[in-house]
Amino acid sequence: MQSARHSVHVAGELRDLIPRFLANRRVEVEQLRDAIARSDRDAARRIGHGLKGVGGGYGFDEISRIGGEIERSARAGGDELAALARELADYLDGVEIIYTT
Amino acid sequence: MRIAIVEDDVSQADLVRIWLVGAGHACHTFSRGRDFMRVMTRDSFDLLVLDWELPDVNGDAILTWVRANVREPVPVLFTTARDAEADIVQALKAGADDYLVKPLRKQELLARVEALGRRARPKPRAAEHLRVGEFDVDVDRRVVTRNGVEMELTQKDFDLAVFLFRNVGNLVSRGHILESVWGRTSDLNTRTVDTHVSRLRSKLGLVPENGWKLTAVYQHGYRLEQVAPEQRPNGAPSQTA
Numbered sequence: 518m519q520s521a522r523h524s525v526h527v528a529g530e531l532r533d534l535i536p537r538f539l540a541n542r543r544v545e546v547e548q549l550r551d552a553i554a555r556s557d558r559d560a561a562r563r564i565g566h567g568l569k570g571v572g573g574g575y576g577f578d579e580i581s582r583i584g585g586e587i588e589r590s591a592r593a594g595g596d597e598l599a600a601l602a603r604e605l606a607d608y609l610d611g612v613e614i615i616y617t618t
Numbered sequence: 619m620r621i622a623i624v625e626d627d628v629s630q631a632d633l634v635r636i637w638l639v640g641a642g643h644a645c646h647t648f649s650r651g652r653d654f655m656r657v658m659t660r661d662s663f664d665l666l667v668l669d670w671e672l673p674d675v676n677g678d679a680i681l682t683w684v685r686a687n688v689r690e691p692v693p694v695l696f697t698t699a700r701d702a703e704a705d706i707v708q709a710l711k712a713g714a715d716d717y718l719v720k721p722l723r724k725q726e727l728l729a730r731v732e733a734l735g736r737r738a739r740p741k742p743r744a745a746e747h748l749r750v751g752e753f754d755v756d757v758d759r760r761v762v763t764r765n766g767v768e769m770e771l772t773q774k775d776f777d778l779a780v781f782l783f784r785n786v787g788n789l790v791s792r793g794h795i796l797e798s799v800w801g802r803t804s805d806l807n808t809r810t811v812d813t814h815v816s817r818l819r820s821k822l823g824l825v826p827e828n829g830w831k832l833t834a835v836y837q838h839g840y841r842l843e844q845v846a847p848e849q850r851p852n853g854a855p856s857q858t859a
Contacts, residue, residue: 528724530640531636537628537629567671567699569721570721571627571629571633572721573721574633574722578721581721
């Protein structure tokens, strides 16, 4: 299934940082899936907390939103964690970056 | 300013660093709290940007350690994705000077950093003078006078004098002095600092007989202090020009 495209405006000064930023988020998707498989909700909470804190600073408000949902779900029992991991992975696959000056 | 960023998230640290460096600050990043605390025993910074959730030591524990072990009143800006009122109160009560909720916003971060720097080390406006003891520093004209007599200083001597006079009583590391006076990109080593400090001590007469102590602190740096009259050798009065 093709991911929906999301356009994000990112400050040009961050251009060199974006590849590492996105690679780190993809690593976190895998870490989140591992945490779900181990039923490690605290690890999932920490990943969500980190995503919530870092996404918006780069302009990826959606990553912060999903991170906040992951953190909340992990605290509440974790029922939605698998769906949120998919949502984050889809977002990362579909995001389109437009650099601003 | 020379700023330490204690942050385990690489992307977050990258972001804060690029913003602060872009604003003219020199940044040192630490991903582990214990690494930072080890460095802090022999180094100094103008400001700390401290994350709360670190893998080895929590930010509030680092903050408590800094306040207990670092004599200089270095300002601390706490950054965390925790946004509950109780969290903010806890950080401020632990000794943080300010608190920013992540995700960070560039202009707000820079403005708060500047405000903390201003409060910690007020700079004279260009037209004003910095007066410390018998010294008067005209920042605009780049002239230091002692009891009205102009001192002969090179450009670097002047920059070093201003840095030390703005940090009277504070222990400042050689690295801190090097970056503040010569700039972050300088390829000089800290022996340059020792040479210039020694020369400045001599040129300005920063010795106990004149009411000053410019002390080298082993494996750390220097501290410039005023000496009370009763503590001067032979109770010597301050030198007059």
